[in-house]
Amino acid sequence: MPVTEQEPRRLSRPRVLNAGFPAPVSRIHMTDELRRILVIEADGSALECLVDGLLRRFCADVTCVASAKDGLDQELVHPCDAVIASYDTPDLEGAELARHLSAISRRPVILTASRLRSADALELMRLGIRDVFIKPFPLPVLLECLGLACQSYRIQLDHQRRHAQLRNLVKRLIRQRRQSQERMDLVCRDLVGAHRKLVTRVLEFEERAAGG
Helix, strand or coil, X not given: CCEECCCCXXXXXXXXXXXXXXXXXXXXXXXXXXXXXXEECCCHHHHHHHHHHHHHHHCCEEEEECCHHHHHHHHHHCCCCEEEEECCCCCCCHHHHXXXXXXXXXXXXXXXXXXXXXXHHHHHHHCCCCEXXXXXXXXHHHHHHHHHHHHHHHHHHHHHHHHHHHHHHHHHHHHHHHHHHHHXXXXXXXXXXXXXXXXXXXXXXXXXHHHC
């Protein structure tokens, strides 16, 4: 069962499940940039260190899984704002995991790896992975990179949202203008018809007056 901390500012270390991994930890106060973080890591000590640092830095909901399959299932059911995943998951090759994560969502993904070839790193960048850290890595640097990535992602989403709003506004204005033009055309046709009738009546009246 998940372990929930009721005190929003308490930074106690989460309890450990039988599998040796911390359970998801919930905090009350969260930042606008980052509310849910998914960590995919099979190394218990590395996972514990990551969770402790994430809770201290972001005060977000941290969900921890030990396999790529569980991480992908978690992403499909409960999408998160950022992912920190191990490239060395036992059940799925790292590039394949990155490909699946990128297909689900474009939120920031940071990978950690024991070793990595330059060609593999380039492939990960092509897939949209934000950064790759080789173990052992300085945790503060990873946390700072994650924070910047989430801020950038939020700005990108804001731009996309504003662009969509502007596009909808333009469409609405074009539709209203078209409708106004159609109404004007109807009014003009009515005026032309009325003018023709008036001219016809005037001519008829003049013909009758001339004949009388």
